[in-house]
Amino acid sequence: MVDAVIIGGGVCGCSLLYELSRYQISAVLVEKENDVSVGTTKANSAIVHAGYDPHPGTKMARYNVEGNALIKELCAKLDVPYKQIGSLVLAFDAEQDALVRELFERGTKNGVPDMRVLTAQEVWEMEPNVSREVTSALYAPSAGIVSPWELAIALAETAVKNGAEVRLNSEVTAIEKIDGGFRVTAGGEAIETRFVVNAAGIWSDRVHDMVNAHAFTVTANKGEYYLLDKSQGTLVSHVIFQCPSKVGKGVLVSPTVHGNLIVGPNAEDAEKGDLGTTGEGLAFVKKMAMRSVPNIGFRDSIRNFAGLRANTEIDDFLIGETEQKGFFDVAGIKSPGLTSAPSIARDVVRMLGEAGLPLKAREQFIDERRVVRFKHLSHEERAAAIARNPLYGQIVCRCETITEGEIVDALHRPLPPCSVDGVKRRCGSGMGRCQGGFCGPKVQQIIARELGIPQEQVMMDRAGTAIITGETKMGGRAE
Ligand SMILES: Cc1cc2nc3c(=O)[nH]c(=O)nc-3n(C[C@H](O)[C@H](O)[C@H](O)COP(=O)(O)OP(=O)(O)OC[C@H]3O[C@@H](n4cnc5c(N)ncnc54)[C@H](O)[C@@H]3O)c2cc1C
Structure with missing residues (x-):
């Protein structure tokens, strides 16, 4: 037992x-x-x-x-x-100014450190791309x-x-x-x-x-998102919230730790397991987000996704x-x-x-x-890493500069992945602008080689998401 x-x-x-x-x-x-x-x-x-x-x-x-x-x-x-980047909750009218003050009071009671209520001018000094319609904001430096x-x-x-x-x-x-x-x-x-x-x-x-x-x-409630390319990742430098309502914390605009911009979510009741995004949901997210940050370049969206709240x-x-x-x-x-x-x-x-x-x-x-993250190493550290293991000298994911050495490391860690998305979650390959279009087949080959399994057994993600059903023209084997 x-x-x-x-x-x-x-x-x-x-x-x-x-x-x-x-x-x-x-x-x-x-x-x-x-x-x-x-x-x-x-x-x-x-x-x-x-x-x-x-x-x-x-x-x-x-x-x-x-x-x-x-x-x-x-x-x-x-x-x-x-990254501890701090957050701002924006108010757009007198009613929301009062809500911002209420959040400040609640936060004080909850023990949130160092919060401040900012004037609109202070907000624009911190975040030049935030809407000129803002009237005040709650600043919480401990958010990350x-x-x-x-x-x-x-x-x-x-x-x-x-x-x-x-x-x-x-x-x-x-x-x-x-x-x-x-x-x-x-x-x-x-x-x-x-x-x-x-x-x-x-x-x-x-x-x-x-x-x-x-x-x-448990009732599932769906939130849909845009993930934007790194070209948009510095549009704001804090998490930009709107005032919360009964259905959630509102639509946010925030940098991600990987350097992208995340925008969302909405809140709609859904079936458990329904992770599809909808034109309607995303249009709502876009409209609401542009209220906070009007010049978001949605043309640089690289992915949409949805998550389910366990209400x-x-x-x-x-x-x-x-x-x-x-x-x-x-x-x-x-x-x-x-x-x-x-x-x-x-x-x-x-x-x-x-x-x-x-x-x-x-x-x-x-x-x-x-964890070795090759792209964050200095030139000297990179040279030393390649001398130690030449696989760090092979870039597999060009969008994100992820090396074969990092992928092999992930496949030999204590809880190894068995799918292309499992590798992506561990080292970031396929997270860039092409979303794995170029590196996916190579990652698949490396997984098959390192785990000693046929390539057709390597899934994209969960069981049943096969990528190929047999050998390809290339022979389907890792060199
Ligand atoms: C849209 C949205 C935005 C959010 N934003 C934030 C945020 O910014 N900050 C924040 O703090 N929180 C946020 N949350 C909440 C946060 O994501 C969740 O609270 C958290 O991820 C829940 O983790 P969990 O481990 O409880 O559930 P899950 O991550 O869902 O894990 C449950 C696991 O149980 C497994 N499982 C289910 N049934 C079985 C079974 N019968 N046998 C074996 N395994 C089973 C599932 O496969 C799953 O892997 C957000 C949630 C949503 C939906």
Whole structure:
């Protein structure tokens, strides 16, 4: 019997696995897809929120502010792209000026540091491309931007290095109460465990109901985005929000940690699993964004995508032990769930400890990770890297300057990817202007070579997304 099974490899599940791997216990994360971070964790605004938005006293408020500080530390330790660029919430009239002041009050109560209410003039001095219609803004310097999928992957990799287990392609289909714990059926295999944590994102109601009475329903709410080329990446230098409303935090315009500009999201109820973008949704996003920053060059859009919020009946996270002793929900984790995940994880570990999980610290906990990012190296460092491994001298992705050495490194890290998009999430190949049009086949060849599998078995992304069905004219083999 293992000590704990975590269901779901999003940022919440991976944060929890990382925190549990500090202790001398056996923890297994089961994920239904072929990689971690492929649910809502890979499709969101990627903002590390400051924490003025949630109402004081809520779980969201507490975890948001704590998570904001923790993410900064984690990203430094685990070498995850993060930038503390600060955020502005723009007001456009007297009613919104009042809302900005209310957000300032809320933030103060929540413990958000160093906020200020700015005049329109101060806003334009900080952000010359912001609309001349602005009347005031809330400035929160502790807000940041992060690579959400790289954060989840780094946490999972570190947990694996410390002895935790990740089982991919392992959908949980049944959970049974047994003596002293649970029998979880994942990927057709039974795992007996003392504790279960349900971090299954938009499917967390279904997982909860496998062994508990129905208590909540997750409704998916879709947010659609534009991702713009790096030519637009410096249009603004802070996260530019509009005033929040009942349906969400409004449409934002922000640089990304990878140097692009992200614009979105809208908020529309959707079917679970419906990740399609719509002309109507994107037109709304465009119109709203141009209210904040009128000269966004939408012609430089390189991708549209959508993410699904895990809304429930209550306007807060659902975290804690259920009626089944030993079963914990981490459910309804909508925004600011990315920011909150590290703090939620610490709190759930505390709860597991109180419920009887022995938390004896591992003697040699590995708590650092370094990744070669060739394009960020100096000339001298590049020369040294190539001397060490000539594959760093082969550029595979020209848009993003990603080398074969980095791709090979990713394929031999503790939680190796098995798809072209899995490699993309780890090293950024295919994230540029051509969106993998040129480097995709080469990446596919490298994956096949390094994993020792036929090229036709290399998927674009999840199971069933085959790229080729047989050998190509080139012979389909890596040189
Ligand atoms: C449009 C949008 C914008 C957002 N912007 C921000 C933001 O800027 N900042 C912020 O802090 N938060 C933001 N969020 C919220 C944040 O993205 C989420 O709270 C967070 O990613 C949730 O992580 P998770 O681990 O709970 O869920 P997920 O990432 O969805 O992970 C759940 C995992 O469980 C797996 N799973 C499901 N069922 C099973 C099963 N039966 N067996 C095994 N595995 C299973 C899924 O495959 C998935 O990988 C945003 C959300 C959306 C939708």
